[in-house]
Amino acid sequence: MSKLVLSRDVQIPDPLRIGRYRRSPEFGPRILFFSGGSALNEISRTLKAYTHNSIHLVTPFDSGGSSAKLRRAFAMPSIGDLRSRLMALADEAITGHPEVYKLFGYRLPANAAPAELTAQLDDIVAGKNPLVENISNPMRRLIRSQLEHFRDAMPDDFDLRGASIGNLILAGGFIGNHQHLEPTIFLFSKLVNVLGTVRAVVNTNLHLGAELEDGSCIIGQHRLTGKETAPLSSPINKVFLSSDAEQKVLTQAVLRKKNRKLISQADIICYPPGSFYTSLIGNLMPKGVTTAIAANGCPKVYVPNLGTDPEQIGLSAEAAVETLLDHLRTGIENGAPIDKSLNFVLIDKNNKTPMAKFQKGFLKDIGVQTVETALVSKKSAPFYDPELLVTTLLSLT
Numbered sequence: 001m002s003k004l005v006l007s008r009d010v011q012i013p014d015p016l017r018i019g020r021y022r023r024s025p026e027f028g029p030r031i032l033f034f035s036g037g038s039a040l041n042e043i044s045r046t047l048k049a050y051t052h053n054s055i056h057l058v059t060p061f062d063s064g065g066s067s068a069k070l071r072r073a074f075a076m077p078s079i080g081d082l083r084s085r086l087m088a089l090a091d092e093a094i095t096g097h098p099e100v101y102k103l104f105g106y107r108l109p110a111n112a113a114p115a116e117l118t119a120q121l122d123d124i125v126a127g128k129n130p131l132v133e134n135i136s137n138p139m140r141r142l143i144r145s146q147l148e149h150f151r152d153a154m155p156d157d158f159d160l161r162g163a164s165i166g167n168l169i170l171a172g173g174f175i176g177n178h179q180h181l182e183p184t185i186f187l188f189s190k191l192v193n194v195l196g197t198v199r200a201v202v203n204t205n206l207h208l209g210a211e212l213e214d215g216s217c218i219i220g221q222h223r224l225t226g227k228e229t230a231p232l233s234s235p236i237n238k239v240f241l242s243s244d245a246e247q248k249v250l251t252q253a254v255l256r257k258k259n260r261k262l263i264s265q266a267d268i269i270c271y272p273p274g275s276f277y278t279s280l281i282g283n284l285m286p287k288g289v290t291t292a293i294a295a296n297g298c299p300k301v302y303v304p305n306l307g308t309d310p311e312q313i314g315l316s317a318e319a320a321v322e323t324l325l326d327h328l329r330t331g332i333e334n335g336a337p338i339d340k341s342l343n344f345v346l347i348d349k350n351n352k353t354p355m356a357k358f359q360k361g362f363l364k365d366i367g368v369q370t371v372e373t374a375l376v377s378k379k380s381a382p383f384y385d386p387e388l389l390v391t392t393l394l395s396l397t
Helices: 015-023 041-047 065-074 080-088 098-104 114-126 139-153 165-176 182-191 257-265 276-284 289-295 317-328 386-395
Strands: 031-035 055-058 197-200 207-212 217-219 236-242 268-271 300-302 344-348 369-373
Touching: 015 386, 031 276, 041 080, 041 386, 055 080, 055 257, 065 080, 065 165, 080 098, 080 165, 080 182, 080 197, 098 139, 098 165, 098 182, 114 139, 139 165, 139 182, 165 182, 182 197, 197 257, 207 276, 236 276, 257 289, 276 289, 276 317, 289 317, 344 386, 369 386
Parallel strands: 031 055, 031 268, 055 197, 268 300, 300 344, 344 369
Antiparallel strands: 207 217, 207 236
């Protein structure tokens, strides 16, 4: 059987293609994002108007915020970023389940006494809280069942201040499904009618670590992002996965067949903006990810950060691309041509941000095409405009 490689001229934005997707988002393209964190949530909300088939592989290595409490209590992967992306892609229209969406987005008070918080959670579990009473069966029974699993396993000293009910439901499902995340992510997706596919890139309880150029070693995603601790004072030299949260115990995660299939089915693969190492590179580290990317002949697009990313200290725009390519080609036997892993870099035509400003000829010399177009609006500046970014990506499908 012969194989043909076809090319076409691309108009950006492509009004015909964009109009077609907007009229029938249920038939929209499978845009796959490797990401974690909240940087992609507004883009995901915009994406729902054009496609209900986007794919989001999310890192489960976060060790900060409310996810940290759950990880310590139940030795589980991080679920906060998963819940955040599921909610961003949920159907918020009246045709969805607004009462379920409201419950899943609710957080317990951050300043209440422990006894008061426990009593409020017990009312929700018992179905006596108005947030639950408004949900019809069988959804109410399913939700209460997941929360019951969590409540029964909850340590007496568990800190419920500011706890996300959505996180507690996911944790309860993890506990009730014998430490498997996927069944409860699937149930969560159905309950809020998620318009896309969201999965953890792996389901194992691992931690992200980094070796810095000054010779120090840091373990824990929350210690790398500069959000909960002081920003890094030395550039990152290498990242790794550890099975221990406090000391370096090198381990390897393996991509599951289901996620490999999702990568193989993508119409376009996007390496989006966000925390460079903990959200993007962390997703590429499990064994099998890079080979699955290279095996798919679809376009691969890198969207550089525009804002300040503490993780990219000492990293120029060119070095970021080289680092990305180093990771994308790791694990591929005898290497792979660059065009198997990266084809395009999106650049705002008025961009003046150092992290997305490339030396003349750099991208062309390595065989990567530049797509220079309007990606930032007056309203969104200095960050990407979700509508402009989404329509540009759609034009490349």
